[in-house]
Amino acid sequence: MNRGLTPFNITALVFGFAFLYVPILLLIIYSFNESKLVTVWAGFSTKWYAEALSNEALMGAAWVTAKVAFISACVATVLGTCAALALARFTRFRGRFLFSGMIYAPLVMPEVITGLSLLLLFVAVGMDRGVTTDVHAPITLSKCLVAVVVQSRLLSLDPSMEEAAQDLGATPARAFFSVTLPIIAPAVAAGWMLAFTLSLDDLVIAQFNSGPGATTLPMKIFSQVRVGVTPEINAVCTLLVGVVTTGVIIASLSLKRQEVKRQRALGAATA
Amino acid sequence: MLKRLGKTAVIWLPYLWLAIFFLAPFVLVAKLSLSQPAIAMPPYIPAFDFIDGVRGWWADMQKFSFENFVFLTEDALYWKSYLSSLQIAAISTFLTLLIGFPLAYGMARAPKNWRPLLLMLVILPFWTSFLIRVYAWIGILKKEGLLNQFLLWLGVISEPLTIMNTNTAVYIGIVYSYLPFMVLPLYANLEKQSPDLLEAAADLGATRVRAFWQVTWPLSLPGVVAGCLLVFIPAVGEFVIPSLLGGSETLMIGRVLYDEFFANRDWPVSSAVAIVLLLILLIPIMLFQRSEAKAREAER
Numbered sequence: 141m142n143r144g145l146t147p148f149n150i151t152a153l154v155f156g157f158a159f160l161y162v163p164i165l166l167l168i169i170y171s172f173n174e175s176k177l178v179t180v181w182a183g184f185s186t187k188w189y190a191e192a193l194s195n196e197a198l199m200g201a202a203w204v205t206a207k208v209a210f211i212s213a214c215v216a217t218v219l220g221t222c223a224a225l226a227l228a229r230f231t232r233f234r235g236r237f238l239f240s241g242m243i244y245a246p247l248v249m250p251e252v253i254t255g256l257s258l259l260l261l262f263v264a265v266g267m268d269r270g271v272t273t274d275v276h277a278p279i280t281l282s283k284c285l286v287a288v289v290v291q292s293r294l295l296s297l298d299p300s301m302e303e304a305a306q307d308l309g310a311t312p313a314r315a316f317f318s319v320t321l322p323i324i325a326p327a328v329a330a331g332w333m334l335a336f337t338l339s340l341d342d343l344v345i346a347q348f349n350s351g352p353g354a355t356t357l358p359m360k361i362f363s364q365v366r367v368g369v370t371p372e373i374n375a376v377c378t379l380l381v382g383v384v385t386t387g388v389i390i391a392s393l394s395l396k397r398q399e400v401k402r403q404r405a406l407g408a409a410t411a
Numbered sequence: 412m413l414k415r416l417g418k419t420a421v422i423w424l425p426y427l428w429l430a431i432f433f434l435a436p437f438v439l440v441a442k443l444s445l446s447q448p449a450i451a452m453p454p455y456i457p458a459f460d461f462i463d464g465v466r467g468w469w470a471d472m473q474k475f476s477f478e479n480f481v482f483l484t485e486d487a488l489y490w491k492s493y494l495s496s497l498q499i500a501a502i503s504t505f506l507t508l509l510i511g512f513p514l515a516y517g518m519a520r521a522p523k524n525w526r527p528l529l530l531m532l533v534i535l536p537f538w539t540s541f542l543i544r545v546y547a548w549i550g551i552l553k554k555e556g557l558l559n560q561f562l563l564w565l566g567v568i569s570e571p572l573t574i575m576n577t578n579t580a581v582y583i584g585i586v587y588s589y590l591p592f593m594v595l596p597l598y599a600n601l602e603k604q605s606p607d608l609l610e611a612a613a614d615l616g617a618t619r620v621r622a623f624w625q626v627t628w629p630l631s632l633p634g635v636v637a638g639c640l641l642v643f644i645p646a647v648g649e650f651v652i653p654s655l656l657g658g659s660e661t662l663m664i665g666r667v668l669y670d671e672f673f674a675n676r677d678w679p680v681s682s683a684v685a686i687v688l689l690l691i692l693l694i695p696i697m698l699f700q701r702s703e704a705k706a707r708e709a710e711r
Contacts, residue, residue, distance in 0.1 A: 164539065242429040244700045245433075256668070260678075361542060
């Protein structure tokens, strides 16, 4: 039967994942290269890490980026969860069509358009470009991602639990915070992580919207990469990949444990 | 009462945000595309002021000029860039489907307890910086890069290939960066398909290949459409990939817009470029919204 691991399926998996991972692995391997020539192996060394970590301009940019990403991820998560609730719970309200349109459109909108249009808004209201505009820039996109992630969780949720809480006298707000929110928490957390990495990564929108003194790490990397590949940039990239990967793995493991616990509790309750 | 208040807040908070930070800016772009450049900061003469009142608006509107749009049709660079962006995006989308479909198929047919791990492996690059993933290819595709070293060592080629700074490099970059966007909707679709259908097809005498084309493929079309749109639409306006991997032959409109804005500092023309790009993408974007809304309805 066409199920399981036929040779075709194994080939597809191996080839597909090799394509996804080999370039990043090569980048990581060559960040430990002794030679200044990125593509010629000359022995193992961690000197580029030392160099990158002591590069004040790079580290300053990293710090700005982390701050910007943290704040914008928090705002995006609150707004995105609200939007998800609105879409999942209220099937009809005035302007719902436009609303859902505005949730999906930013996901595919070319970044040059989003960046340019936001900049014009900031200019129109007379806002100086800097860290504040940097924070605003990625929120619109990342909040839509949060909305999509949280919405699918909400749709698969049985509304009778929240109704039961309200029947027992809880206000809608209380029912939300003590029943619904704990259940959708993994999705909200995943949304936050997505929003955080998205703004950590955002280059084009930031390029349009940041001003002097608010250079982010991707902007810094981009301007150096245009000149050429250096092992120092390889080292910075490896660090960034390492941080994000560790974060994602820890988050998904802890969410999984939580999910297992919840399933077990549910099983015990219904047994 | 309290319930009404909660509902109002939940809807209007994100709604207002999107209206201010997503919808209103487009009006500004449209407005700017109709104005004249100036040597100042901001580098344009406003074509429309909201504080002027109705009479003032009328006067302002008479000053609207379509000169920027006329300019776009006169200079071949622009329409050539639009066409070549569409072409590059279409070819890359097709290649992504060609690689993504077998991968999603293999994932959906893998043993059930493997699937979460495989899914995680597809999502993980998605979290990794886009810029870094594109950058990783520079070291591979360069003339003295790892791919050429490898092929020379194998003896497949005797001269290093020129891939970097060509359209081929741009295709590779787009396929690589957008592959997860293709695989995720395809996997979601393929995983839901019941294997009984294929068994039934086999019982009725269909070969595997025939069962695939007559059962699996038609059923997976919603996933294919969603995946292709998720790749195609952003790829048309892509800026990072053509500017890092592409060469002078690579004409892409995202790059033109960026250069118009940052190098020429012509904000009105870059706004006009953005408006035309938006109009071109309007139909694919609406298709994407419809397919997403349908998918959500199915989940309900």
